[in-house]
Amino acid sequence: METLLHPEEHQSCLNYCMRKDANIRLLHYPQGTHQIVDTSNPIIIAMLEGEVLVTSDNYKEIHHTAGHISLQMHNSSSYIHVLKASTFISFHSPHDISLCDRFSLQQLPQHIPATFKYQFTLLPIRPRVQEYLDYLRHCLEDGLGCIHFHELKMQELFLLMRAYYTKEELATFFYPLIGKNRGFKDFVYEHYLHVNNLSEFAALANTSIDTFKRRFKEAFGEPAYKWMIQRKAEHVYRDLILTTKTIGEIAEEYRFSSIPYLTTFCKQHLGKTPQQLRNEAEKTREALLH
Structure with missing residues (x-):
């Protein structure tokens, strides 16, 4: 962990957010615990360490291990059972998710495989995304809670997803958020x-x-x-x-x-x-x- 300089200036700024209010949160949970997932906004969870069982609405005890990303819907009834001590970064998106200026989620339905049936899709964390998550983790551990930093890193995540995942992968992952309705x-x-x-x-x-x-x-x-x-x-x-x-x-x-x-x-x-x-x-x- 590196020392964050001038912490009093950061923490007194109106644009500084505490962990419970932050759009991006670094969370640690011990083995054997159960935790409710905050789904007041759509949420993407990147597992860095550990192993959990996820229950989200009618998807029961989905095995989510380190090295994978999941999506939780807005206001879903979601909670986890921690099988091994776990660390993850959660991304809470209060706005419409936009992968980039030239490609939106609403362009994904045409890439859904013909026989696809949604079953709580997990995405593997690709090497460049892992590097991004490692860097982000260090900054969060240092206490960098600037809202503008969080917004930029949220945009960066979506750009990386656009760059390193196929349109078919993105379509099956974001399936609950896309479509004409x-x-x-x-x-x-x-x-x-x-x-x-x-x-x-x-x-x-x-x-x-x-x-x-x-x-x-x-x-x-x-x-x-x-x-x-x-x-x-x-x-x-x-x-x-x-x-x-x-x-x-x-x-x-x-x-x-x-x-x-x-x-x-x-x-x-x-x-x-x-x-x-x-x-x-x-x-x-x-x-x-x-």
């Missing part, structure tokens, strides 16, 4: 946790329920109600097993009118009551520690 998909991911039913969702989209259902099926390939229930169940399950929120707080956060309604929902969609799910997860963690 992207604007509608972005709208859904932005708001689905904050509506109670399809009527509210359709009204928010300024369209009829039938039109909303049709557009949803075209964009996501399944009925809107089924998709929303699955996402809500995944978020509830994650918070039950990985947070200290009370069951009442979880019921309120996910817009259940009472704890009994949450209990009925959990029994129907997760197979057990909230307390049973929480107790089961605690026993599993204790067994892993011993």
Whole structure:
């Protein structure tokens, strides 16, 4: 680690960001822990060291090892189980991802292989990208938290991806973000946790329920109600097993009118009551520690 000169000037600057607010974050997690992934924006995770199992929405326990990059969708229910002590750099993109001025994500759909089916694609870290990540890691360890530096390094990552990955690789990696319905998909991911039913969702989209259902099926390939229930169940399950929120707080956060309604929902969609799910997860963690 090299000493960052004039740290007081950097840290007092309005353009300095703390780690929890930074667009680029260097994170270390010990073996055996479970961690919730911040998906308030779309996030790219580059694994530098270690080994984890990633659960993201309906993709369960995907094996993610050092030397690979993953993509997490905005507002997805994502968390990791750390199999080996891990270090990674996360890139949180608050704006549209642009690979370069001459090539956008919306030009990628034509490069999706005909038989491709998305299954949480991982990209290998290429040598030049590894060199970039090593340099970035050193700067983050030194405490370089300038917003402008982070924005430049974010742009550099996308330029390197454009330069060192085929269009087919990029199309399969960014698959959840591309396609003719992207604007509608972005709208859904932005708001689905904050509506109670399809009527509210359709009204928010300024369209009829039938039109909303049709557009949803075209964009996501399944009925809107089924998709929303699955996402809500995944978020509830994650918070039950990985947070200290009370069951009442979880019921309120996910817009259940009472704890009994949450209990009925959990029994129907997760197979057990909230307390049973929480107790089961605690026993599993204790067994892993011993």
